[in-house]
Amino acid sequence: MQDQTEMLATALPHYRTGEIPDEVRMVAKSSLLDWIGVSLAAAHSDPMRGLRDVLNPAAVPGNATLIGGGSTSPMLAARLNGTAGHVLDFDDVLSSFGHPTVPVLPAALALAEVHGASGDALLRAFIGGIETESRVSDMVGARHYEVGFHSTATLGIFGAAAASAMLLGLDHEQTVTTLSLASISSSGLKSAFGSWGKSLQVGHAAAEGLIAAQLAQAGATGPGTRLDGTQGYLRTHRVPGDPTIVADQLAAPSDDWRTLGMLFKYHASCYGTHSSIESLRRLRGEAGDADVRAIRLGVSSRHIGMCDQTNARTELQGKFSLAFTSGLAWVRGSAGEADFHPSSMSDAQVQDMAARVQVLEDPARPFSTTEVEVELNDGRTLTSAIDMTIPAPMSELQDQWGRLEQKFRSLTEPLLEVAVVDALVDAVRNVDDLGSATELTAALAAAGAALTPSH
Incomplete structure (x- = not known):
């Protein structure tokens, strides 16, 4: 019988080649647009200036586009772009998890760009990462967050790892190793809320998830206990007494697409x-x-x-x-x-x-x-008393896109020419038709180059 880590890995080929409903793709595109907007708006914030000064990405050669201009290695791009997307705390939410896009997409985007993956492959990897991290969230239970872990970082690393494994074309055993390696780099505490630390630990998750996949590809071995073994991730990070997950919940979805539960922020706060x-x-x-x-x-x-x-x-x-x-x-x-x-x-x-x-x-x-x-x-x-955890029904996904496009433009048009903003919106809207993800990152690079460091 497969253990839980193997079941998570078994689901990834479905995301890579199986049918993904149009409505799931639509929500994923909405998240992509939203992430780019909040990231660009934070590109030259104090936390990002500080992180760039310390990491000096310009000194590390690579073709992975940086939010705010320039390029570097995929690992540094994932770390910097992952941090940028969370600085404003204006990014999307899954009510049972945290902020799902920001640890996953920076890793996926960096690898899709440098490996010449299609826009469809990028979108699929992003969706696979969201679905994976959400299921790991089920595995650890709700009290993981309540006792002080910052689940966006501690669980988001598994989404980044899954998306990276998909884009690198890893086989089943390599994917299991990727998830196992991610478990030993998982970190993040709620005590960082209200400081730079909250966004820095999300950037760490994006980068470490990517590195886990690269190491597995290079032949690294991970913890033999995997996630659910003795002294493994679940034994150390799951609060005893939380309900256990049933095996079927870890399988690739037929109708239980967690991506459809995405909630978007229209206020720039927690x-x-x-x-x-x-x-x-x-x-x-x-x-x-x-x-x-x-x-x-x-x-x-x-x-x-x-x-x-x-x-x-x-x-x-x-x-x-x-x-x-x-x-x-x-x-x-x-x-x-x-x-x-x-x-x-x-x-x-x-x-x-x-x-x-x-x-x-x-x-x-x-x-x-x-x-x-x-x-x-x-x-x-x-x-x-207003319930804020009800996602948009399928009949309103186009309206949701329209409202998010307004948010995107409100964040970017004060900083960029309208033509640059239009190019980004068009690239995201049609991302699954792009022959190469570099068509999207080229638009993102043009936006980054046009931003002024004084912002």
């Missing part, structure tokens, strides 16, 4: 803040001219330690603060990237409103929905 932001944006219209006495947020235990930072003063702290994002939502009616500019962080009105927010933990409350109460000085109390 996804745990989005339910309260949406409720407050709606309730502020009902309040009229009445002043706010208090805002009470009933949140799940998962929110605590994730996005409950108080007295936020920096951009990254603000993005992980229910209080600050609630202040933004009420005072400005928005929580876009510009709302976390240093001038916003010192906005007296926003900070005053943030000080009126009370975060109340309710262990019985689901993560999906924050209960919002706004107590007004005229005696009224307004309430709302």
Whole structure:
């Protein structure tokens, strides 16, 4: 009988050559467009300047395109581009996992480019990586995240490894080795939230997943216990008592495509803040001219330690603060990237409103929905609870693309000529028809070259 690592590896040939529904492809393209937009917007941020200064990618020859300009080795491109995609914390989400695209796509894109893979092969590898990391998430259970692991990094490395194995054409045993090697490089802690560390550990996952596949191709051996053996990954990273996964859930999907559960961010903050932001944006219209006495947020235990930072003063702290994002939502009616500019962080009105927010933990409350109460000085109390974990139905995927294209343009058009932005949108929309992924990376390279380092 195959162990769980072998079952994950057995599923990958289906993603490489089997039928992938059009709606799954559509969501994957949406994620690709979204990732490029948030990455370009962060290309010359402080974390990226610091990482480039330390790694000096220009000194390492290679043909893998870097977000923000230049090229380097696939490993460094995966690390740098993986970090860039998470700096703004504006990238997509799977509610049971974390941020699925950002550890996978940078590794897949780097290898697809340097090995001349088709656009379809790139898209398939990306989807295979998403499906794999989601199933590893099932294997470790929900409390892996709750005890302090940053699952986007700790589990995303398996998505990066799977996508890389697909693009390198590894056989079954090499793929098993790839996943086993990835398990020993898995790392990431929630204690990094609100700092550079959160995005740096995601870049690490992208790079190490890629390296695991390259090492397996070169003949490396991995832990004999694999993921589910004695002293293996599941024994050390899974909290005892979490439900065990059934074997059928690790197989290639027939109808259980995890990619279809993708959620997209339209606010530039931790996804745990989005339910309260949406409720407050709606309730502020009902309040009229009445002043706010208090805002009470009933949140799940998962929110605590994730996005409950108080007295936020920096951009990254603000993005992980229910209080600050609630202040933004009420005072400005928005929580876009510009709302976390240093001038916003010192906005007296926003900070005053943030000080009126009370975060109340309710262990019985689901993560999906924050209960919002706004107590007004005229005696009224307004309430709302909006579920932010419902993905777009298949009938609305084109509308979702349209909204994401608007987000993409709002992030990139202030930085780039419209023609450059148009070329990127067209390349992503038609990625599975591209004879070579280099047609996409050429458009990405042109965008990077046009960005100014002062951004």
